[in-house]
Amino acid sequence: MVTxxxxxxxxxxxxxxxxxxxxxxxxxxxxxHLELALFAVMxxxxxxxxxxxxxxxxxxxEAPHVLVGPGENAGVIDAGDGIAVAIRIESHNHPSAIEPxxxxxxxxxxxxxxxxxxxxxxxxxxxxxxxxxxxxxxxxWLIEGVVSGISGYGNSVGVPTVGGELTFDPCYAQNPLVxxxxxxxxxxxxxxxxxxxxxxxxxxxxxxxxxxxGIGGVSVLASAGFGGDGDDAASAKRPSVQVGDPYEEKRLIxxxxxxxxxxxxxxxxxxxxxxxxxxxxxxxxxxGVGMDVDVSAVPRREPGMVGYEVMTSESQERMLAxxxxxxxxxxxxxxxxWEVRCAVVGKVTEPPDGEPGRLRILDGFGGDVLGDVPAAAxxxxxxxxxxxxxxxTDYEARAADDPGALAxxxxxxxxxxxxxxxxxxxxxxxxxxLFLNTAEGPGGDAAVLRLAAPGLPASMRGxxxxxxxxxxxxxxxxxxxxxxxxxxxxxxxxxVGATTKAIVNCLNFGNxxxxxxxxxxxxxxxxxxxxxxxxxxxxxxxxxSLYNESFGVDIDPTxxxxxxxxxxxxSVRPPGVTLVADAALVLLDASVxxxxxxxxxxxxxxxxxxxERRGHRSGxxxxxxxxxxxxxxxxxxxxxxxGVAGGDGLVDGIHDVSGGGLGVALAELSVRxxxxxxxxxxxxxxDLFTEAPSRVxxxxxxxxxxxxxxxxxGVGFRVLGTTGGDRIVVGGLVDLSVAEAGAAWRNRLxxxxxxxxxxxxx
Amino acid sequence: xxxxxxxxxxxGTNCEHDAILALERLGASADLVWHGxxxxxxxxxxVLPGGFxxxxxxxxxxxxxxxxxxxxxxxxxxxxxPVVGICxxxxxxxxxxxxxxxxxxxxxxxxxxxxxxxxxxTEDSVLTxxxxxxxxxxxPINHFEGNFTCDADTLATLRTEDxxxxxxxxxxxxxVDDIAGVCNQARNVVGLMPHPERASDPLLGSVDGNxxxxxxxxxxxxxxxxxxx
Numbered sequence: 001m002v003t004x005x006x007x008x009x010x011x012x013x014x015x016x017x018x019x020x021x022x023x024x025x026x027x028x029x030x031x032x033h034l035e036l037a038l039f040a041v042m043x044x045x046x047x048x049x050x051x052x053x054x055x056x057x058x059x060x061x062e063a064p065h066v067l068v069g070p071g072e073n074a075g076v077i078d079a080g081d082g083i084a085v086a087i088r089i090e091s092h093n094h095p096s097a098i099e100p101x102x103x104x105x106x107x108x109x110x111x112x113x114x115x116x117x118x119x120x121x122x123x124x125x126x127x128x129x130x131x132x133x134x135x136x137x138x139x140x141w142l143i144e145g146v147v148s149g150i151s152g153y154g155n156s157v158g159v160p161t162v163g164g165e166l167t168f169d170p171c172y173a174q175n176p177l178v179x180x181x182x183x184x185x186x187x188x189x190x191x192x193x194x195x196x197x198x199x200x201x202x203x204x205x206x207x208x209x210x211x212x213x214g215i216g217g218v219s220v221l222a223s224a225g226f227g228g229d230g231d232d233a234a235s236a237k238r239p240s241v242q243v244g245d246p247y248e249e250k251r252l253i254x255x256x257x258x259x260x261x262x263x264x265x266x267x268x269x270x271x272x273x274x275x276x277x278x279x280x281x282x283x284x285x286x287x288g289v290g291m292d293v294d295v296s297a298v299p300r301r302e303p304g305m306v307g308y309e310v311m312t313s314e315s316q317e318r319m320l321a322x323x324x325x326x327x328x329x330x331x332x333x334x335x336x337x338w339e340v341r342c343a344v345v346g347k348v349t350e351p352p353d354g355e356p357g358r359l360r361i362l363d364g365f366g367g368d369v370l371g372d373v374p375a376a377a378x379x380x381x382x383x384x385x386x387x388x389x390x391x392x393t394d395y396e397a398r399a400a401d402d403p404g405a406l407a408x409x410x411x412x413x414x415x416x417x418x419x420x421x422x423x424x425x426x427x428x429x430x431x432x433x434l435f436l437n438t439a440e441g442p443g444g445d446a447a448v449l450r451l452a453a454p455g456l457p458a459s460m461r462g463x464x465x466x467x468x469x470x471x472x473x474x475x476x477x478x479x480x481x482x483x484x485x486x487x488x489x490x491x492x493x494x495x496v497g498a499t500t501k502a503i504v505n506c507l508n509f510g511n512x513x514x515x516x517x518x519x520x521x522x523x524x525x526x527x528x529x530x531x532x533x534x535x536x537x538x539x540x541x542x543x544x545s546l547y548n549e550s551f552g553v554d555i556d557p558t559x560x561x562x563x564x565x566x567x568x569x570x571s572v573r574p575p576g577v578t579l580v581a582d583a584a585l586v587l588l589d590a591s592v593x594x595x596x597x598x599x600x601x602x603x604x605x606x607x608x609x610x611x612e613r614r615g616h617r618s619g620x621x622x623x624x625x626x627x628x629x630x631x632x633x634x635x636x637x638x639x640x641x642x643g644v645a646g647g648d649g650l651v652d653g654i655h656d657v658s659g660g661g662l663g664v665a666l667a668e669l670s671v672r673x674x675x676x677x678x679x680x681x682x683x684x685x686x687d688l689f690t691e692a693p694s695r696v697x698x699x700x701x702x703x704x705x706x707x708x709x710x711x712x713x714g715v716g717f718r719v720l721g722t723t724g725g726d727r728i729v730v731g732g733l734v735d736l737s738v739a740e741a742g743a744a745w746r747n748r749l750x751x752x753x754x755x756x757x758x759x760x761x762x
Numbered sequence: 763x764x765x766x767x768x769x770x771x772x773x774g775t776n777c778e779h780d781a782i783l784a785l786e787r788l789g790a791s792a793d794l795v796w797h798g799x800x801x802x803x804x805x806x807x808x809v810l811p812g813g814f815x816x817x818x819x820x821x822x823x824x825x826x827x828x829x830x831x832x833x834x835x836x837x838x839x840x841x842x843x844p845v846v847g848i849c850x851x852x853x854x855x856x857x858x859x860x861x862x863x864x865x866x867x868x869x870x871x872x873x874x875x876x877x878x879x880x881x882x883x884t885e886d887s888v889l890t891x892x893x894x895x896x897x898x899x900x901x902p903i904n905h906f907e908g909n910f911t912c913d914a915d916t917l918a919t920l921r922t923e924d925x926x927x928x929x930x931x932x933x934x935x936x937x938v939d940d941i942a943g944v945c946n947q948a949r950n951v952v953g954l955m956p957h958p959e960r961a962s963d964p965l966l967g968s969v970d971g972n973x974x975x976x977x978x979x980x981x982x983x984x985x986x987x988x989x990x991x
Contacts, residue, residue, distance in 0.1 A: 247817025
């Protein structure tokens with residue numbers, strides 16, 4: 001089969017010649033067009049993880065409280081009190097690059113469906129976003145569109161967006177990253193898995209009618225880079241972006257949760273990438289059964305659609321429920337009430353003797369067979385690639401190029417100001433309070449939520465949630481950078497008094513056919529694995545987004561880590577990133593020995609100061625002592641949680657030291673509280689701007705007690721100074737007024753983005 | 763006896779459970795009333811909570827006004843029953859004509875979720891009975907279309923009749939005359955953009971909304987105007 005342009009059909013669909021031959025071997029005959037299309041979408045990089053699976057196996061995934069690990073629609077942990085928490089993270093990078101509003105909006109919609117597929121009510125979303133230089137018009141258009149898309153969809157569908165990240169770096173100019181994390185809660189006994197069972201049961205398609213939007217989204221968009229195949233490749237791919245309708249999704253959520261509560265479904269699966277073919281083949285494969293799908297029964301949005309279009313469409317807001325024939329009437333009744341369309345489109349079938357179940361695509365039950373493949377072959381027999389890996393040839397030269405010798409600023413104050421940015425321009429556009437759970441919203445070290453939702457058993461517990469990334473570090477050393485990112489996430493969770501229970505990850509990388517990119521991916525996975533093992537954290541889910549390249553240039557390796565923490569008793573808001581006047585400032589620092597000496601000189605490698613003020617992106621990252629870090633994390637969590645539980649807390653304000661180093665951490669504490677500070681003993685600009693890990697600034701009115709507790713726990717510390725007044729003073733380096741710093745912090749994003757007309761939503 | 767509050771839900775409403783939680787913490791009993799229902803008998807007060815009724819298609823509240831329950835809400839209001847519309851509920855009450863004016867897109871054309879300070883302007887409404895005029899409250903807003911507008915005559919009437927219930931201290935959305943909430947002539951129907959239920963628990967950072975919700979429950983026990991039939 002060839003296309004009109006003479007290209008073999010399988011290549012036009014994204015399959016290699018070898019993959020096409022493999023399909024023929026599985027079927028024992030040449031595939032027809034429809035069958036080839038099914039394999040093309042299911043064996044796409046996006047759906048099959050064919051380049052990354054061999055590496056992902058090295059991650060630790062188990063812990064006693066893990067109920068569901070990687071491979072399902074979402075990871076699930078037991079949070080106690082009869083409540084389970086589901087969490088997942090995904091990317092919607094390529095669609096957002098092409099059409100920022102709909103790309104971001106449907107990213108939110110898709111991940112919500114993954115969560116309620118597990119039987120959970122989605123209660124929080126977070127959005128880590130990465131763009132190019134925000135002073136450029138095109139980047140501003142992308143930022144505006146993506147933020148409006150998340151706001152427009154998330155607010156309307158009724159799930160609060162409680163945090164995220166905003167990173168600017170030129171490497172994302174052509175290839176912005178839009179990741180989205182969602183967390184949901186459920187009574188443990190409602191946990192459902194996406195599988196079909198019971199021969200004769202019905203597959204019922206719920207939600208929107210099926211159109212031509214998003215056909216081949218996973219294979220056309222998500223599994224190839226941009227540029228190089230025509231002048232206007234991005235425009236040509238626009239029809240592959242789906243269009244979202246949050247009102248449809250809201251009714252779908254309520255209808256599905258009601259069906260699950262009433263125990264009217266035996267299995268349920270969302271329709272995301274690869275649409276109906278993915279949902280039907282995966283539910284059948286997991287249940288060890290077959291399925292007949294009648295394409296003529298699928299409600300359509302437009303006439304003239306052919307079988308492969310119906311099967312691979314990525315139209316949004318659809319779910320597939322497996323229902324017994326006896327319950328169909330009651331299912332239809334619930335759907336009618338919520339104004340959700342439902343149609344029987346398939347039947348669970350008995351596998352042939354001793355063989356795996358078949359996925360048969362029919363034109364009417366009992367009508368023509370349009371396609372017939374083993375269901376499991378689509379998901380489980382996907383190719384597995386050990387792609388070549390190579391360390392970049394300039395790796396050692398770059399490691400030796402240390403930024404320590406860069407010219408020191410005469411006055412560090414202006415450099416501190418230039419590194420301040422208040423993200424509230426973004427999160428004020430997100431409903432972050434719905435459900436009355438948000439004790440600590442966006443902008444802090446981690447969000448804190450009550451563990452509560454309609455229909456859940458009562459609980460005093462709280463949840464903490466953060467996403468973290470450090471692509472600059474990962475570009476220098478993907479292994480150490482990723483380990484440091486995991487460490488930072490765990491420390492952020494500790495800063496709000498919680499204990500990290502699970503990690504999810506979204507691995508955004510370049511083209512896996514570049515050996516350097518595969519090396520980065522492999523190293524990042526090893527770094528994550530090392531940190532998770534040392535800190536005792538299971539990885540319960542993840543997503544891999546490859547081909548983030550434009551015109552042959554890959555993005556910096558960008559592993560995003562989502563961390564989920566638990567608070568045993570949440571009765572008082574955590575102190576947060578703030579100061580009280582007339583208190584002491586103490587730096588808890590795992591890199592300081594018991595004698596108070598630093599174990600290593602402060603490295604500026606990978607720091608925002610070196611990159612943004614000096615354009616320097618090389619060197620050797622500051623070391624991370626994972627055992628020392630673990631002691632710090634446990635100590636911080638313990639002292640903060642005493643106050644959060646309603647006790648007499650030692651901590652009046654707290655902030656981890658990360659991007660921008662100690663200088664930015666101190667300034668942020670000051671501008672958020674409006675209170676000044678006086679710090680001494682910071683040696684030079686390297687000490688001020690190094691982003692050495694495992695450090696936390698604590699504001700306390702009980703300095704002596706905090707210090708003695710730290711010493712007992714084997715956690716290093718330095719007394720930095722005191723709070724009060726209206727100036728930010730770091731002896732010999734910085735002297736700024738709080739008002740001036742506050743204005744720089746607050747005005748950064750509005751001054752760039754508020755002149756714009758809002759993005760159109762159509 | 764605890765006041766019994768009906769919380770009216772349309773497809774797309776999303777603050778219904780929050781309203782129930784906040785009201786129940788204050789001692790009320792509260793149930794959901796489906797938009798397709800034609801009766802609100804048995805309730806002492808009604809709340810139309812926030813969200814996106816019918817997806818806010820066409821414009822907020824434009825379709826919800828045709829939901830069957832709205833006729834019953836109208837009869838309940840006409841007979842003096844306390845009715846409060848929060849955010850999207852305010853928009854619905856304006857569309858159905860129980861309150862004057864309309865809510866257009868925010869100045870700045872962005873969605874706004876933030877805690878603001880509002881001032882109680884009159885003690886004479888079902889939502890502010892017993893809360894002295896001049897009281898300042900910290901309460902979150904959460905809207906894209908919260909910019910209250912009305913013609914000059916209506917504004918003059920609202921002022922003369924003391925029907926501006928709440929004003930923003932620092933106007934976030936461009937509302938005419940800083941208006942955050944208004945009531946009808948009988949003072950038993952109130953609409954406001956801020957979400958008092960989001961300021962109902964110290965964990966959320968403010969409990970100022972309880973003053974308003976508490977006043978509503980007190981009003982439900984001794985309704986103004988004609989007795990509820």
